[in-house]
Amino acid sequence: MRSRLATAIVGLVASLALSAAIYYATGWFVFFVAIPFLPLLFRGLRDRDAAETGDGPAMRACPECDFRTTDPDVRYCPRDGTALD
Template sequence: MVGSRTLTAVVGLLVSLLLTAALWWYFDTLLVFLFLPFVPFLFRGLGGDDGPTIVQECPHCGFQATSDAYDYCPRDGSRLESTDR
């Protein structure tokens, strides 16, 4: 049985190849292959995500956790404190 991650990767690859072939056929040039790798950079700022939100911080070393999965600092074992960010 194929896992969902593998299936998603295969479908993404097939869609990407079909889109590349369609653009190559439409523009009738191989230059499409030079510009396609840069398409994700065009849409990079549209996500609206400013980065991970710091949830907890170590008072001693400054380690910052972005999820509630950490209760203690992996560096020195101190209990993490919640932040207001």
């Protein structure tokens, strides 16, 4: 959680500095507040890496077909209704 907070603070400072530089150079008021939210875009990559290393939720598979899921709420295969292993 600390690295995410640090990234957000650095992003906020960078966006304010970029906004000030654009205002100084062009006279246009542009306010970039979307930059601190970039870590949210890459959250899925970290979750996928955690699932591949075994740190994430357990993978459940259908014994009849190739259906696989990590969602703990899914207990049956949506294709044929077989209980997942």
